[in-house]
Structures are given as structure tokens and as C-alpha cells.
Amino acid sequence: MQNSQLLSAKVLESLLDGANLDKSFEVVFRENKNNKLEIQEAQIKALTYGSVRFLGKSRFIINYLVKNKIENRTVECLIHIALYQLSQEKFNDFTIVNQAVDAAKKIDFRKSKFVNAILRNYLRSKDDVYELLNKEQAAKYSYQNWWINKVKDEFKSDWEAILEIGNQHPPLTLRVNKRRITMQKYCEILIEHGLEHKEISNTGLIINKPLSINDIPGFMEGYISVQDFGAQIATELLDIKKGQKILDACAAPGGKTCNILESEDVDVTALEINKERADKISDNLNRLGLNANVIHGSLSNDNLWWKGEQFDRILLDVPCSASGIVRRHVDIKWLRQMGDLKKFSEMQYHLLKSAWPLIKSGGKLLYVTCSIFSNENRDVIERFKKEFRDAKEIDLIYLNTIKHIKNQLVPSENHDGLFYVLLQKN
Ligand SMILES: C[S@@+](CC[C@H](N)C(=O)[O-])C[C@H]1O[C@@H](n2cnc3c(N)ncnc32)[C@H](O)[C@@H]1O
Numbered sequence: 001m002q003n004s005q006l007l008s009a010k011v012l013e014s015l016l017d018g019a020n021l022d023k024s025f026e027v028v029f030r031e032n033k034n035n036k037l038e039i040q041e042a043q044i045k046a047l048t049y050g051s052v053r054f055l056g057k058s059r060f061i062i063n064y065l066v067k068n069k070i071e072n073r074t075v076e077c078l079i080h081i082a083l084y085q086l087s088q089e090k091f092n093d094f095t096i097v098n099q100a101v102d103a104a105k106k107i108d109f110r111k112s113k114f115v116n117a118i119l120r121n122y123l124r125s126k127d128d129v130y131e132l133l134n135k136e137q138a139a140k141y142s143y144q145n146w147w148i149n150k151v152k153d154e155f156k157s158d159w160e161a162i163l164e165i166g167n168q169h170p171p172l173t174l175r176v177n178k179r180r181i182t183m184q185k186y187c188e189i190l191i192e193h194g195l196e197h198k199e200i201s202n203t204g205l206i207i208n209k210p211l212s213i214n215d216i217p218g219f220m221e222g223y224i225s226v227q228d229f230g231a232q233i234a235t236e237l238l239d240i241k242k243g244q245k246i247l248d249a250c251a252a253p254g255g256k257t258c259n260i261l262e263s264e265d266v267d268v269t270a271l272e273i274n275k276e277r278a279d280k281i282s283d284n285l286n287r288l289g290l291n292a293n294v295i296h297g298s299l300s301n302d303n304l305w306w307k308g309e310q311f312d313r314i315l316l317d318v319p320c321s322a323s324g325i326v327r328r329h330v331d332i333k334w335l336r337q338m339g340d341l342k343k344f345s346e347m348q349y350h351l352l353k354s355a356w357p358l359i360k361s362g363g364k365l366l367y368v369t370c371s372i373f374s375n376e377n378r379d380v381i382e383r384f385k386k387e388f389r390d391a392k393e394i395d396l397i398y399l400n401t402i403k404h405i406k407n408q409l410v411p412s413e414n415h416d417g418l419f420y421v422l423l424q425k426n
Pocket of ligand 1 (some may be wrong): 053231249250251252253254256257271272273274277297298299300317318319320353
């Protein structure tokens with residue numbers, strides 16, 4: 001069995017070098033394939049996710065305890081991992097330190113004493129360190145300073161709660177496929193499996209215990225999908241009527257496409273620029289027993305894939321910073337830079353412009369992001385409405401059932417921070 005701290009440190013190192021977390025796991029797991037790694041994978045993932053959430057704090061602690069720069073990056077990452085574990089108070093402190101010392105020996109034998117000294121020093125001076133740490137916002141909240149300042153600026157009263165929610169474990173939220181099973185029957189299955197849960201809507205529920213996807217009852221049978229509640233409401237907001245022609249213009253992996261098809265008898269075209277991701281839409285449709293016209297193509301000025309028949313409804317779930325789902329994609333808060341928001345907003349504006357000619361007069365387009373930053377949300381919509389005088393914003397009455405500020409869902413325990421605007425064409 002490999003040392004989990006060591007592998008987790010290697011994943012963190014790759015992340016800090018600029019790779020995203022999924023890629024970093026893939027590389028480290030591939031390189032260490034022959035070591036009965038499967039049993040450890042979940043443990044390594046949990047350790048890494050926790051450490052990435054904690055990184056702002058562990059950076060502060062290392063700066064406080066270590067006077068000179070740590071030359072060996074893997075050793076430094078190992079200390080980050082061990083500091084996170086020590087903060088959890090779930091395990092015996094000395095076991096964690098001993099495991100870290102063993103892992104350090106595998107990286108560079110001479111560095112093991114250094115790791116031992118840092119971690120023991122931390123345990124002795126923990127209270128003092130935390131007193132100072134809590135005075136620095138980047139350490140206290142564990143985000144980049146620009147991110148914290150922006151959230152403070154945009155959410156005058158909710159900023160602290162939003163930052164804290166972003167550091168928590170996300171709930172496991174399911175959407176029941178009512179074409180395959182009723183909510184009541186599915187809840188009975190959960191009870192038979194001893195899985196506590198709460199219903200949050202007619203088709204949405206949260207399971208109290210974290211489970212891997214294949215352990216969720218009825219997943220392969222297409223009874224359910226994993227989808228955040230904030231994303232599940234897209235179908236409700238799109239105001240779909242039986243028989244309509246609908247375009248899901250940025251569709252992969254198809255969560256919202258499938259939700260639409262489960263809710264009404266409509267004709268859906270699912271467009272996706274990325275071939276591999278477009279195949280995932282087809283996989284999901286097959287698993288759930290649904291049908292759509294999946295097109296591998298690009299929403300753009302030319303719309304070369306388009307046959308000329310306009311749509312009643314368009315769902316435009318654009319690529320974005322993902323700042324509203326940071327508790328699920330923990331690497332985002334370290335990888336994103338402030339300048340990225342401008343690039344995203346330009347792309348989003350052009351996607352909106354490219355989608356507009358495809359909609360019928362009187363038809364509706366739902367603009368969606370999973371961002372909490374106005375650059376990608378309100379600003380894009382206001383710019384668009386100024387240029388396109390035939391676009392009218394419609395009140396989203398259903399949103400009033402959920403806490404939102406001007407169409408921005410405020411991330412909470414039960415849902416992520418999505419943004420929705422419904423535009424109607426004159
Ligand atoms: C936020 S994701 C969509 C998530 C999806 N709606 C769901 O609920 O599962 C955005 C998707 O848009 C795709 N995309 C980006 N640019 C595109 C374009 N010009 N045309 C079509 N798809 C595009 C991305 O590859 C990505 O899969």
C-alpha cells in the first residue's frame with residue numbers, strides 16, 4: 001500500500017503547477033497504477049479535496065513557521081496535506097506526523113527531520129498561529145484576496161456565508177427520472193438501502209451520506225441523475241410547453257437536456273462543441289431512456305449545423321468561471337484569476353448573440369451561468385439588451401421560492417450559486 005499523504009502531495013503539486021484537479025488525479029493515479037491503488041483512491045481524493053479547500057490557511061501556517069523558501073515542492077505539498085489533516089482533529093496527531101515523516105523519507109531522506117520539526121512546532125504553537133491567521137482574510141477564508149474582495153463587494157450582507165459555503169462539502173443531490181419511477185417508489189428504495197434523505201422538490205432529493213455514483217441505488221437503471229438543485233430549476237424557468245422545439249445550445253454533459261426531456265414531451269436538439277463531451281450527452285440519454293438530436297457542432301456566427309428552423313425555447317448554459325460551484329470544483333478558487341472574468345464575459349456575450357437569431361419571435365431564451373460574479377451575469381445581459389432592442393427580460397416568478405438577489409441564487413447548503421435570466425424575443 002502506498003502512503004496516501006505522499007500521493008495526495010503529488011496531486012497538489014501538479015495542481016499548484018497549473019493543472020486542474022481532475023487532470024492531476026489522472027496523472028498521479030496512472031503513474032502509480034500497480035499498488036492496489038483502487039482501494040486508496042477515495043481516501044486520496046478526500047485528503048486532496050480537503051487540503052485544497054484549506055490551502056489558504058496552510059500557506060499562512062507554512063509562511064509563519066518556515067523562514068526560508070522550501071526548495072523541494074513535493075515536501076512542501078506534503079506539509080500542506082499533513083497540516084490539513086491535523087486541523088481536522090479526526091485522527092491522532094502523532095500518527096499523522098509519523099506518516100508524514102515516512103512519506104518525506106520516500107521523497108528525500110534528508111528532509112524527514114525538517115518535516116517532523118515543522119509539524120511538531122505547529123502542534124506546539126497552534127493557538128498563537130490561529131490567532132494571527134484569523135487576522136488575514138486570505139488565510140481565514142482560504143481564497144485569493146481578489147476573490148474575497150469581489151464577493152464582499154457584490155454581496156454586502158451574504159459575503160461571509162457565501163465564502164464559507166464554498167469551503168464545505170457539497171450535498172449529494174439527485175433528480176428522480178419520473179418517466180422511469182415515482183418519487184415515492186424511489187424514496188422507498190432508499191429506505192430499503194438504509195439511506196436517509198430529504199425531499200426538496202417534486203423530483204429533487206438530498207441523500208445525507210456521501211456515496212460514489214455506482215453505489216447510488218437505481219443509477220444504472222436510469223431512475224435518477226446526480227444534479228444540484230440550483231441546476232434542476234432550469235427546466236421550470238424555461239417555461240416549456242408540450243410539443244415545443246427546444247435547443248440546448250451548450251449541452252454537455254446533458255444534465256439539463258435530460259431534465260427537460262423527463263419533464264415534458266418536447267423535441268430537443270442538444271448542441272455541443274466538444275466531441276468527447278457530446279458523447280457523454282448520448283450516454284446519459286441512453287441510461288435514462290430519453291431521446292434528443294445530439295449535434296457535435298458550434299454555436300457561432302455561422303451556425304453551420306443549423307437547418308434554418310427556429311426554436312420555441314433556447315437554453316444557453318454558457319461556459320463560465322464556475323465561481324458558484326466552488327465547493328464541487330475546489331481547484332477553481334486557486335486556478336482562476338481576475339482577468340479570466342473579462343475573457344469569459346466576452347465569450348458569453350458572443351454566444352448569446354449567436355443564439356439570438358435561432359429563436360422564434362415570441363420565443364424565450366434562458367441564459368444560465370454557475371457563476372456568482374456580475375461580469376458574467378448581469379453585465380452580459382445589460383450589454384445585450386442595449387444592443388438587441390427586441391429582447392425583453394421576463395420576471396422569473398419561480399425564483400422567488402429560493403433565496404436570490406436580482407436573479408443570482410445565493411449559494412446555500414441546498415444549492416449552488418447559479419444565475420438565470422429569461423429573455424423573450426418580440
Ligand atoms: C456549463 S457547460 C453546460 C452544462 C450542461 N448544460 C449541463 O447541465 O449538463 C457548457 C458547455 O458548453 C460547451 N460549449 C462551449 N462553447 C460552445 C459553443 N460555441 N458551441 C457549443 N457548445 C459550446 C462546453 O464544451 C461545455 O460542455
